Amino acid sequence: xxxxxxxxxxxxxxxxxxxxxxxxxxSGHRSVSWYQQTPGQGLQFLFEYFSETQRNKxxxxxxxxxxxxxxSRSEMNVSTLELGDSALYLCASSLVGRYGYTFGSGTRxxxx
Amino acid sequence: xxxxxxxxxxxxxQEAETVTLSCTYDTSESDYYLFWYKQPPSRQMILVIxxxxxxxxxATENRFSVNxxxxxxxxxxxxxxxxxxxxxxxxxxSRGSGNTPLxxxxxxxxxxIA
Numbered sequence: 001x002x003x004x005x006x007x008x009x010x011x012x013x014x015x016x017x018x019x020x021x022x023x024x025x026x027s028g029h030r031s032v033s034w035y036q037q038t039p040g041q042g043l044q045f046l047f048e049y050f051s052e053t054q055r056n057k058x059x060x061x062x063x064x065x066x067x068x069x070x071x072s073r074s075e076m077n078v079s080t081l082e083l084g085d086s087a088l089y090l091c092a093s094s095l096v097g098r099y100g101y102t103f104g105s106g107t108r109x110x111x112x
Numbered sequence: 113x114x115x116x117x118x119x120x121x122x123x124x125x126q127e128a129e130t131v132t133l134s135c136t137y138d139t140s141e142s143d144y145y146l147f148w149y150k151q152p153p154s155r156q157m158i159l160v161i162x163x164x165x166x167x168x169x170x171a172t173e174n175r176f177s178v179n180x181x182x183x184x185x186x187x188x189x190x191x192x193x194x195x196x197x198x199x200x201x202x203x204x205x206s207r208g209s210g211n212t213p214l215x216x217x218x219x220x221x222x223x224x225i226a
Contacts, residue, residue, distance in 0.1 A: 033214065035216075042216060042217070042218045042219060043203065043216040045213040045215070048211075048213055050211070055211050056211065056212065056213050058213070088155060090157065092157070092214075099162070100145075100147050100159045100162050101159075102159070103149075103156055103157035103158075104156070105155050105156045106156070108155075
C-alpha cells in the first residue's frame with residue numbers, strides 16, 4: 001500500500017511569506033504528526049492530529065498551525081516566515097501509536 | 113515529560129563487523145514504547161525495531177537487536193554483520209502509553225567502512 005506522501009519535496013520562500021505543506025497518511029491511519037528537523041535542534045515535535053482534532057502541540061510559536069481533513073490528510077502552515085524556519089519538515093502517520101509511526105520523505109523548506 | 117539521550121554523535125564500523133549504538137531515556141510513565149529509526153540520505157525515517165517496556169525479552173529484527181535495560185533506562189541497538197547500506201543517521205525514540213508524542217534523541221551518524 002502507498003506510504004506517507006508529502007508535497008512538495010522542496011520549497012524556497014522569502015522571509016515574511018507564508019507556506020503550506022501537505023501530508024497524505026497511509027490509508028486507514030487517522031493520526032498524523034508533524035516534526036521539524038534541523039541540524040542544531042534535531043527532531044522537534046510540532047503537533048499531532050487525530051480525527052480532525054489537534055491532540056498534542058509542541059512548543060512552537062503561533063505562526064505554526066495545522067489542520068486535518070475528514071480524509072485524514074493534513075496540512076501545516078507557517079506564516080510570516082523567518083530564516084530560522086528553514087528545515088526539513090517531516091510528517092508521520094500511525095494506526096496505533098505503540099506500533100510506531102510511518103514517516104514521509106519530508107519537505108525541505110528554505111527561507112531566504 | 114520524556115527525554116531521550118544519544119551520547120554518540122558519530123560512530124563507525126567495518127563492514128561485516130558488529131556495532132552498538134547507545135541510548136538512554138527518562139520517563140515517569142510505567143508503560144511506554146521504545147523505537148530505533150534509521151534515516152538514510154534519502155531523508156525518509158525508517159522504523160528499525162521497537163520494544164514494549166513491559167516485555168522483558170529483547171526485540172530482534174534480523175541483524176538488528178536491542179539490549180533493553182529497564183532499571184537503567186537504557187535501550188541500545190546492536191547491528192550485526194554491518195553492511196554498507198546500514199550507513200545512516202540512527203535515532204532512538206520513546207513514546208508513552210497515552211496519546212503522547214514520539215520523542216527523539218539527537219541521533220548517531222553511523223559510517224560503514226568497506
